[in-house]
Amino acid sequence: MQLPPEDRTLSPYTGYTRAHWEAAADALLAAVEPYATEDRALYHLPGDRQSWSGRLSDGLEGYARTLLLAALRQDGPALERYADGLAAGVSGVWPRIEDRGQPLVEAASIAFALRITKPLLWDRLDDAVRQRAAAWLGDALTAEAWPCNWELFPVTVAGFLSSIGYEPEASRKAIDRGLERIEQWYVGEGWYTDGDGRKFDYYNGWAMHLYPVLHAWLAQDDGLTALYGDRLSRHLEDYARLFGADGAPMHQGRSLTYRFATTAPLWLGALTGHTPLAPGETRRLASGALKYFLDRGAVDSRGLLTLGWHGPDPAVLQGYSGPASPYWASKGFLGLLLPADHEVWTAVEEPGPAERTDAVTSITAPNWLLQSTSSDGLVRLHNHGSEDVRYDPYYTRLAYSTVTEPSTSHDNSVIVDGDPSRTEIEPLGVGEGWAASRHTAAGGTRVSSVVLAREAVEVRAFLVAGAEPGTSVRVTGWAAREGVRDGVRAELLPAVGLDAELSGVTGEGDTLFVALARLTGDADAVPLEETVTVRAVGTGELTVAWSGGTEARVRLHGSGVEITAGD
16 A cells, blocks of 8 residues: 655654545545445455355345445545445345345445435435435334344444434434434443443444434534434543554454554544544544554555454454455544644644553443553453353453454463363453452352552452352463564563462452563563562452552452552
8 A cells, every 4th residue: 555655744653644544545545446336336355254144144144334434535536436326226136135134334434424425325316226225224214123233233324324314204313213222332431332231342433423413514504413422422532542552442342353443433532522532632642543553464465455453364253254344444534524724633743642651540331441641552451340141252352452462372362171161251340450340150159349440550360159169260360462562562471379370269259360461562571570569368359459559458358348448
């Protein structure tokens, strides 16, 4: 990918300007064009993998997600090609939108693209094509969605159809139904869970906030814009902390192959005026993420986005991931809707949270603790409240970071009787410098966990209850992704109940295990054992004395956790 020279005056952290975003968009669009069918209704990108929806649906996905990029780029010549594809697609090529089918997802991208390019694309179509396109999209108004962020796809389609006067009553009902549905999943402080349960991840930003805010903004509904805009602004206070100084987003959750789609809510805040971030910080975080992936093999020799994180990586894929799935990264180009003279594009870049100062930040809604260090720019997420309905390493590990990924050796786990499972996660609270939870492990054993963090150091304590005496327990720590960055090291030391191999056994009744952990890129860090002293003072009780002189008393018990701080 050929990009303009870096501008280190305007963008001292990334070198990227609006011209870099435009060039990246143009290159991505040019690279996919050879894979369009002759009628341009489908884009069959190369590769052996096919999603569970099948080749036809995957081809529609290729059309819809790259159309979204052309629409955000406001690329007239490209949109003319997509107009041809639209005419063919709605004339019988595309699969129908049916209950819980992938075409419902892609219909939302098509509808949004048509809405923001109306003079360039929709208004230039023949009337017969417009009628067929509206009818094809119209099936989304009554299609049953999966009970998660999918509820917002009919809202997005209905917003466009309402704007052109198609089925106004049905469109209104679809909008009301979807917006009412997501209210059940709003848990406060700017956070949604993606459907029932406690599924917290990037879908908060690139779906749960994106679609309602865009709908309200495009509909010029002041009441809804204020409601959803305020939620977005609050969310961005936490969200901005999920990016490392190298631009990496947190490696947690599903659909990570969308990569720099993580930047969409940053741009959305600036676009709608609902953001706590300075203009230069917004661009620094967004450009940092784009640069991070482009520098690390996200685009192959053909200019195509690969199925993976850096390069190809099946570990981050799901059954719905097809050849064109990565092109939901198009959402990351939302900033191109801002005019070139907007202050987000003209302000000098400012450092992000991970670069400004060391911070340990509790996030109540998902029951997370974020730990960042400015010396190395690393961000760590201690997960004491997010899980999927199944055992999923991208949800159920104790911790994630911007420089590590879940490993097959079960990093960041407490392994009971050889079983790393962590299910039925129950939040026990977060506070200043700590987070705690309880979960089910092997054989129904319950494990209460607490982490205390300061600078780069972590104290991880586990109270294992209900296990047979002599049950093996092993604690694991960080597993650095090989080759990500020189000098990053992971450390783990036993403190209570564990031997040098970080293993122990349960005794009669509840048994306490404690380890010290650190993930750091600071070559001058003092030895881990000199940073903190831990002493067990009773069943489930310990004192934690930091080298700086502060102390905390921790008590884990059947009903929760108590933490008392002192000098």
